[in-house]
Amino acid sequence: METLRASTLNGTTGSWTTTPGFTEVESGLRAAATRVLDENWLGSSTVPSRGLYPHQWSWDSAFISFGLRHHAPERARLELLTLFSAQWPDGRVPHIVFNPDTPDEAYFPGPGFWHTGATSGLVQPPIHARAVWEVHQAAEDQSSAAEFLATLYPKLVAWHAYLLGNRDFGGRGLVSIVHPWESGMDNSPAWDGPLAHVRPVDPAQFIRRDLEHGDAADRPSDVDYGRYVRLAAGYRDVGYRDERWPLFGDGFTVEDPAFNALLADAELALGRIAGALGLPGAAAGHRETAARLTQALVETLWDDEAGFFFARDVRTGERAREYTCGGLIPLVLPGLPVAPALLATATGPRFGVGRVLGAPSYDLTAPGFDAARYWRGPSWFNVGWLVRLGLLAHGERALAERLRSDLLEAAWRADFAEYTDPLTGEGHGSRSFGWTAALTLDLLAESR
Template sequence: MLETSGALRAAAARVLEDNWLGSSTVPSRGLYPHQWSWDSAFIALGLRHLSPERARRELVTLFDGQWRDGRVPHILFDPDTPAESYFPGPGFWRAGRTSGLVQPPVHARAVWAVHQADPAGSAAEAFLATLYPKLQAWHRYLPAHRDFGGHGLVSIVHPWESGMDNSPAWDEPLSRVTPVGPGLFTRRDLEHGAAADRPTDEEYRRYVRLAAGYRDRGYADVHWPAERDGFTVEDPGFNALLADAELALAEIALALGLPAAAAGHRESAARMVKAMTERLWDARAGFFFAFDVRTGRMGREYTCGGLLPLLLPDLAVAPALLGTATGPRFRLGRVLAVPSYDLTAHGFDPAKYWRGPAWANVGWLVREGLLRHGEEALARQLRLDLLNLARWTGFAEYADPLSAVGHGARSFGWTAALTVDLLADDRTG
């Protein structure tokens, strides 16, 4: 097993080296040739075991693209990469070197882990002192600008902001968006992946409508409920990750000698957990669902985003959520890793983008949640699943949780990085 693990670690390290641009890491040289926000956080988690200095640089580079209002844009474009290699590129967004949307706020957790991997190097570079105010600004932006429901939860304004772009959780709110006309753009993703595995053209045209509308409003976070071409959804996954990030920020504040600030971050996390449980939890279903702020209706799709509140250690409903996770809809521990969608649903597709396949980052997050709730046996099995999928698929972007067939890009950044992290993590033996 040691030889196998050593070879797997070396192969993952080669992927990260090949995807390194000099100051950041691309998810994939072909499909995603720039720096992505939450990808970089997961990539830093692996890099900390290979080169803590490079892991710190990854995150500092990302936050160099932070906007004045505090948002961390979901893409930081590489100026040396041809503009036509990715759509929508910088010309579409008209925001300089970045996009205008965001992605889930996993960065504080990554910053804290990277610091812990090399405290001396981190201190020498003033890593925590540099990034803490930037993380504070990021966390302030979200509730200040995105609490459209008025209940203390953050709304996403585009499916891309969830990080789970094509999830069935977005189908109903997205159906009200008028697609842009055909032929107005060229999809670059289809040059690097099978069309059957990717969003449909009509879905993509709705994505473009939403993104262009937000851009044309100057990226102003204004909620117009009656606007047809709008999307305002409280995502349980996004909000759970923000609550967890507040807990990580508390650890960072303590390390910087700021106990009052740490207490404030913990209180913020507790408020979010309470709001999520009151607003997004369905006790009869034993699940967290997305909430459509525009219609005032809770969604009914069981997607992996609804499992991410397991990250929260003080989650009172964790036993019921674990029951759903191990039940027929996700069969945690009995299929490979974590399906991204309900295995019993008519629309489950083990190969289609966020409509069934297992993803390394979701598996890593759910495993963290299992460990926080004492589910060591399940966490041990999930770790083994994730390592095997990485080994068998060449670090695929996502994989069939039933057959282990890889899909999407190969040599994918966060799959390789989280493989390195899992190999280094012996918490379950």
């Protein structure tokens, strides 16, 4: 397959272009991506990777379902149904659903840490409603598709109600995350400030399983990981009761632009689902909620001078003035009033979208930019996929096609790596990564 590569990537001008052999390359890439998803399938859900991530992760499953709908639609539905079968009575969708056939010691923190039985107690970004809608749209059997929507709609409503009702710690209509893991962008520099007051747990008190599957230089430091453990244990010890969390001395309470933008986008998807189910009043309500979230996002987290969305530490009221990829995700919102300025930042020197590979996770011009370290520089396939949705939402079709080409190139060259160097395309982290393969299939489906 090496000889079938359709382009040359040099970090600034590479793109996946139509050349002799392109169809063969595309066919080979589709087959390879399908193979990854088949190998990572457990029977009712998909693991992100067989080594480092041996369980079901919440937003991974949502992204994976976008690709599965083109390959195995019934598995895409089961993926999401399995995840929501683990939904808590309060409506939260846990960020990990543990595989009972996997030994507890295979992953830390495993089920024994959380004291909840089969899941963790944290959450991840709410992209699920969009996933449910897109999986429904792909179904050939409309009767089963309608049943799928009818089953998951009330669960999605409860999920969003939990977030909007329990997590508005700042009182501005935005949802707060209580742990960096809830952002999905664990090691982002945006969390450095809000984490600074958190006392790290001594590394001798836990075993980092992630270092058994990746280079320590690419992963979070022991100090940061110790802070993550402190926060997870603290949230566990208050019984996962959100009303008690602001009283926890070592707490972390942050309004994340990516999380809130994805919730607003998910409300728009819920509006489409409600419409399909013959619930026009509910559909209008979801659209109104999306509009309120978008307004709150702009009023609270947008910096007009910087042309960017910054996370906000609710405890101090201060914005974390770090240019991270989370601030680009609001582009997915079609009615975003500040989209032109945000597009200028995305394509400017800080992120170089369209000139480097994918969408870097951190400011290319920052002294702390590291092209290989977890969420501190590398490009992630799901972020690039979301940014591309944002480009399409705001009419940037040529740039969106360029980003699509670069994402396919990255998947091909790096063996569906977890993340890649945005300057060279070198892969890092796990290979045969679930959402990289799945979103590759989703992008390739546009060629058919």
